[in-house]
Amino acid sequence: MKIYEFNAFASPRRVRMFLAEKGIADRIDFEQVNVPEGEHREDGFLAKNPYGAVPTLELDDGTFISETVAICRYFEERHPAPRLMGETSEERAAVEMWQRRVENSVFDPVAAFFHHATPGLGSLETYQNLEWGDHSGNNAVAGMRKLDAQLAGHAYIAGDGFTIADITALCAIDFAALVDIAIPDDCANLKRWYGDVSTRPSAAA
Ligand SMILES: N[C@@H](CCC(=O)N[C@@H](CS)C(=O)NCC(=O)O)C(=O)O
Incomplete structure (x- = not known):
């Protein structure tokens, strides 16, 4: 494999x-x-x-x-253990909901910012639209604020356990930092969560 x-x-x-x-x-x-x-x-x-x-x-x-x-x-x-995509029907639905929300509201907008508002992949970029890139960067920050609100009441993004939604969010936020999009200062819950998940051994993968 x-x-x-x-x-x-x-x-x-x-x-x-x-x-x-x-x-x-x-x-x-x-x-x-x-x-x-x-x-x-x-x-x-x-x-x-x-x-x-x-x-x-x-x-x-x-x-x-x-x-x-x-x-x-x-x-x-x-390899079901440990579960990273939920176990019960309700958990699976919640994890999928959050995973998609993170992808749509943070990961993909950061990628759009990278491709349109920075040199991106250089000569491989066939079309760039700075306005769209900047708009996407603002959307990524708005997406981080949504996650901050969710994390006010939960240890992890999809609830009480670490899931694929946390992996997507951590990778998106680290990608954002590389293109100078930071977690807003007032997002204390998201910062607490970031400090927690970024020290997991898997984060070094
Ligand atoms: N929807 C795909 C997206 C994968 C993707 O965009 N990968 C990037 C690297 S992070 C890539 O291969 N980009 C090549 C390009 O933009 O030409 C997935 O979730 O796997």
Whole structure:
């Protein structure tokens, strides 16, 4: 089993953190795809993932699975403990709700800021719109404020336990910091949560 990734980037980190939490990272081979050099847009990689993005998982039978959450779902079902995507129907729904909220309101806006309001991937960027980038950056900060409100009453984003929603949020917030978008000073709950989750061993993955 192999994961194609570029380990400096945020989406592959989400999968590595997920595997580290499950204690199975050392059972998987990782192959680096040179995204800044455009290797992910060459025929060899497009045959594995026609959408030209990492991470992509290759199963032993040659099946390819892309999309970060789909890859995590595969490992959650194969290695249920510890649960990172909920156990009961209610927990699974809540985790999915929060995971999507974090992705839509923070992770994706930070990525849009990176691609449109910074040099992004340089010559690989085929279209850039600074106004959209700046708007997305503001949306990412608004998304952080929503998470701060949720964390006023909960230890973790989807409730009382650490889940994939926390992994997505941590990777999004660290990605944001790289492009100079910080957690707002008044978001004390989000800062408390960040101090907690960023010291988990899996955060070093
Ligand atoms: N929806 C995909 C997005 C993956 C993605 O955008 N990965 C980035 C690296 S963090 C990438 O490969 N970008 C290549 C590009 O923008 O050309 C997922 O969740 O896995």
